[in-house]
Amino acid sequence: MNAVIAAVLVMLVLSLLRVNVVLALIVGALIGGLTGGLSLNKTIEVFSGGLGGSAEVALSYALLGGFAVAISQTGLPNLIVDWMIGLIGKKGESKAKTYSKAIIIFLILMMSIFSQNLIPIHIAFIPILIPPLLIIFNRLKIDRRLVASLLTFGLTAPYILLPVGFGKIFHEILATNMADSGLKVTMGDIPTAMLLPTAGLVVGLLFAIFISYRKPRTYQDYEITKVEKKEYSKVGIIFSFLAIVAALAVQIALDSMIIGALAGILVVYASGAIKWREADDLLTEGMKMMAFIGFVMLAAFGFAEVLKGTGDVDRLVKQAADAIGNNQALGALMMLIVGLLVTMGIGSSFSTIPIIATIFVPLSLQLGFSPMATIAIVGTAAALGDAGSPASDSTLGPTAGLNADTQHNHIWDTVVPTFLHYNIPLIIFGWIAAMIL
Template identity: 45%
Template structure:
């Protein structure tokens, strides 16, 4: 029986003709006009704009990162061989981080095998009043509070970062559907509270960002210029910017996405992990708590999430939370859950490496400085906006601090900002765009959990809502902090 060649779906043709081709055509036209007029386009601006544009056109994030990096490198004066070599050389750092996320994913799946998360989902579902017309507002707010607490703890107490999302969220999607909760609100809650946790609390990931990266860079660059700050100053400086994140979360819950939203109902058993369902006994609960505690202690002692997750995983395996013979299955499930995120993190390192090799991030910030002419209020605003733009491209606030610090600290001191205001400007500028970047682990993690049934779009339902609610509030409050501190 002969089969006719498959043809593209009509919706595919329509989207291609209405959105993709016109947008790319306009991009090429503007770029060609700039070249014809001998107008220099900053490579960092071009590369990041192209990457974001490709993501908005539903291009896979991995392909958008590679394509934009290579085209930006060519524009910046590198040859194709130099661009590829630079991209490859910078993959190692991302691969190391990606491997950590794989191990953290395995640890998260091992915790899920204990039955704790299923028990939580059943407890929440049991409180629902399924009668027609019931509002179940108490259950809704309990669910929101649970997600807020889990987001904060994932950065500090149980340092699994976003690995808890693909494990905790899918069993709760059925409950969310019955409550008609807009998943964009859930994405914003996750993004805002995860970011707020590591930007304010100096333990776990917060210790890495606030003390090892932000404080170290401020003192290394600032001390020759007469600037020196202590560890106690950093959380105080970041307090107001973090309040902007929390205000963004409040706006998304009570204003932007408070209206009910309909989703197709899918049984929770089809959305949870592949693990066999079992009720946890007292011994398993104790072993799970012990594993979480040991993971936290090891992470603090050895400054390694990889070691902490490994120790926690082994404790759960030895305690019988899952069978010894199931270790390969648990690890493979965790690796599968985090594989996309690990790959994108790896590619994002190559992307940021290419941007750094073009040496035009410094010129972008220098051009911004020329516009300031000593105006502190305008200076704070432009520094924050430039930081937002750069971090959107990297998708990682941890990587943005070392790039911005050599330029931002002398500039802030030259404009007359206080030490605390300088810390707030640098810390917030690097953090802006982390929640809301197409390549950010936060947005990717939210999508991994909320799209378990295929009803949550990465760009429209995770990236854009997080960008608007997490970044705009923090930008405003960080600007106020820079002016007031």
């Protein structure tokens, strides 16, 4: 069996059996390495070597966690929570209960989308903002699988379609690797090519809202010890917005999430919301908040390095190419499925593009696909699996907030719902885009 398929299957099965994701990734990497012909010692060596590649990512998440905690000290999250509580009434019995539920769903979706483009703090806002809202979700009997679907949509759809924030990074990686593989495309063509695949995500989101998770779901009102009531003031709120603007401006100017988060933290310091003597404890708490996600990403990088070391990623892509022949419809479908397998294991669509572009671009041109169709194939194949992967920050982030009271399972309440609602329509709409563009 191909090492990629073996490793991904082991990792997914273990995750579905509720084995810790980090352990599932490590075991999957070991199985993949041995299946791919590496010795046990070599597999461990390659896995360990891959951990260093995620150091920048881990530090970025740690500082984003610190930035999120710093923002929370201004009282901005509590202001938003209090406003939402006012929408539904003290006991959740407002006459406008349905209206309130719709408003809350809309606001969560917008905040998630903005975290990728307008205010690119990525998943750092979730563990700060979502836990205080759990009591509201409980009163309205909102199914948390719906909230997970909302958050994951906002964390994925914007970067696929819009060339700003994290989307700019994704589009640049896509254009660069396609050019290196023999097809030069303009950045302006990517949003057009990815419009139809993104529409598939919208269909999945609407299905989750109006069909899958429409019915009420009951949760217990457990006290969340980590949620602390923080008073807010006009000055604190103003400085919180200034911090967000500073973080955004610096990140864009220097192309660094690390320095951007640092700039935001310094602005909050200047506001006086965080005292210097308290800063160390608060920022440490923020880093701890993101630590689990950082460890998962570390393991995912090691996992990916083992798969690359076996050489079976290239073999999988070439085997798919050999099976396609000259059949365009089959070719598009096979490339999308291979992309799904690779991204599910690696957990990052950004890291998948360099792996698949070297084969998919020449193959697409050989099969007669247009440049626009080729963009749609490679872009969709890379994005597949980001939603629905146990090791993806697009699923780890929502779980970090929704499981604050231990009533939301990462695999069954985040990973499985997002996989079903986003990967399936993404394959369908990505395939349609490849055939008509």
